[in-house]
Amino acid sequence: MAIAGYARVSTRDQNSSLSTQKQALEELGSQKVFCDVISGSKSARPGLRAAFEWLRSGDTLLVTRLDRLGRSTVDTLRTVAELEERGVRLKALDLDLDSTTPAGRLVMRTMASLAEWERELLVERTRDGLAHARAQGRVGGRPRVLSSAGVDAVKAALAAGLPVAQIAALHGVSRRTITRVRAGEYD
Structure with a gap:
């Protein structure tokens, strides 16, 4: 051994x-x-x-x-x-x-x-904190890079047939953001 x-x-x-x-x-x-x-x-x-x-x-x-x-x-x-x-x-x-x-x-x-108990308390505190923040009108996460007017402009450019890469460059965002708008995931 x-x-x-x-x-x-x-x-x-x-x-x-x-x-x-x-x-x-x-x-x-x-x-x-x-x-x-x-x-x-x-x-x-x-x-x-x-x-x-x-x-x-x-x-x-x-x-x-x-x-x-x-x-x-x-x-x-x-x-x-x-x-x-x-x-x-x-x-x-x-x-x-x-x-x-x-x-x-x-x-x-x-x-x-004790570690399991600590982990459960942490999850519970996080849930409570998020609920409290939501009740005060705060939303977590990254801020959106496109305003609602920007989303409308992207949708119009997509409808006009412009390529995703070109639309992304025009708005200064990633291609993924444009594909999310096209898929309806960006509201």
């Missing part, structure tokens, strides 16, 4: 932190350490993907901090669930967490429940 380490920092300025993480992981028996220098807000983490490809069922992934695995609680728990599905043991040093112990599984499941 192999042990892999995973270290992540958000910026190149944190290289000393990356070195510290790597050293700790190697001292604890990591045969290979995978690294990412990328913001936690980015979902694509090539080092973590490489670690997943390297690890097999029965192996262990070691991290210095649990939050290194994801950009949010939900994302971290998704990564943890993927590890569990693949039969890979997870050890997080900051929480002294081991996914193969009963206490470790309890903590993981509790965190998963």
